[in-house]
Amino acid sequence: MSNRSIFEDVGGAKEKQAAPTPGLLDRGHDGARKWIRMWLGMLFVLVVAMITVGGLTRLTDSGLSITEWRPITGAIPPMNAADWQAEFDKYKQIDQWAIQNKWMELSDFKQIYWWEWGHRQLGRVIGLVWAVGFLGFAVARKIPTGWAGRLVLPGLLGAVQGGVGWWMVHSGVTQGEGVTTVASYRLAIHLGLAFAILGLLAWAMMGLGRSEQDLMQARRAKEAKPFSLATGLMHFAMLQILLGALVAGIDAGRSYTDWPLMGGQVFPPEAFGLEPMWRNFYENPGLVQFIHRVSGYLLLVFTVVVWLKGRASAHANTRFAFNAVMVAVTFQILLGIVTVVQAAPWQTAIAHQLVAVLVWVLILRARFLSAYPISISIKDH
Incomplete structure (x- = not known):
């Protein structure tokens, strides 16, 4: 038997070691x-x-x-x-x-x-x-x-x-x-x-x-509270989108162009001027815009609550996702105010609609990362 260095044996073993094969879920x-x-x-x-x-x-x-x-x-x-x-x-x-x-x-x-x-x-x-x-x-x-x-x-x-x-x-x-x-x-x-x-x-x-194996492993680290709050925010955002469509459908955004008041009042005049009364909730420009405004304020408050929980996540990518949601929702609220004050010109109105798309996707992203967090080890930094 020829003499061989111990390092030569270890090296040879490494060369002959088979490459790891993907799991069944990745085949x-x-x-x-x-x-x-x-x-x-x-x-x-x-x-x-x-x-x-x-x-x-x-x-x-x-x-x-x-x-x-x-x-x-x-x-x-x-x-x-x-x-x-x-x-x-x-x-x-x-x-x-x-x-x-x-x-x-x-x-x-x-x-x-x-x-x-x-x-x-x-x-x-x-x-x-x-x-x-x-x-x-x-x-x-x-x-x-x-x-x-x-x-x-x-x-x-x-x-x-x-x-x-x-x-x-x-x-x-x-x-x-x-x-x-x-x-x-x-x-x-x-x-x-x-x-x-x-x-x-x-x-x-x-x-x-991401691979199915990665998702299954990530699911074990699911952060239930941020996920639940992001789910609630997702539904709230959809409600606000629907209310925005009601505003757009009757050009309610051009009916009252002062802010924060409406026609010089907290509550718009003639808010229930249509008969029967239930028609006012989707056909009365003043009431429809008022509901959209108030819903926007409440959405911002709820977003802050969700953000405070999300930014405490143990995962950097999840924290960043919730930070992005907070920034996007804040910008959307400000853009909505500008749209109203300018009487909804088409350029601003379309921008407001496209930012709604951005907000919607970012909320989904934060929700997804709460359910399937991406773990980053120390060596990745």
Whole structure:
């Protein structure tokens, strides 16, 4: 037997040692997580764009320019002068034209038509991207175990959203009823569903960003109290988003432009001027804006409570997530005040809506990290 150094034996053993193999949860279909996450990211960006275009469609009073729901054939816009005139003639039959836009010529109609057509077309693109992506991953058998249902749900809700969108538009396509806008409560449902879809996409992307083994280990360190508070904040934020949609639906943001008072009073005058009384809660501009304001103040107070608990987390990433929520909510409240004082110009109104998206995602991020904290060892610093 030849003489060998003990260091040579140890080194050889290291060279021959097999590389660690992934756990059962990280085998098989788990390899597609990165690509599915990219696909969901594309859908996420498209939904944010959809929310933005939808807001601009509302601000330009374009939502009723297309008076029919044709999910397939409606993808093709008017192609000649006769087609344009036919669409314009249909629009002339509804109350919005007769009461509000009787001054319009065909060229004016085309401007509002393109906004609504673009909004609907973007919805079709989102549906197509979801269908192609999901079917592609399913046929290739690349969907991680247990994820099929979670990836189907956004697509199903997207289909429901199309129907809700028409249900909303249909409320404003009237003749002889004196209606010139869509029902604000239907607008709120439409926007709320869009944020729900956005939340599902964001949550799935967060989950797919880490392996199943990592998530299972992290779940053991779940911080129950911050998670519970973040869940409550998530629901409160959704309520505020719905109230904001009610404000937007009746242009209540332009009814009282003083702050902190409303019309020189703490409580707006004529807050219950409509009959029956319950209509005031979604049709009276003063009361609707007052409720949105008060809800915003309460949301800020609750955010402080959640933040104080979240910043005490043992995990640096979780603390940072709750800090980001606190900053974003504070900025959103200030932006809301500016929007009211400026009588809701479209630039500020859209910014307010987009910051709501940011707040929503950051709350979800803080909630996710409370449930699945990322542990950082000393050597990582």
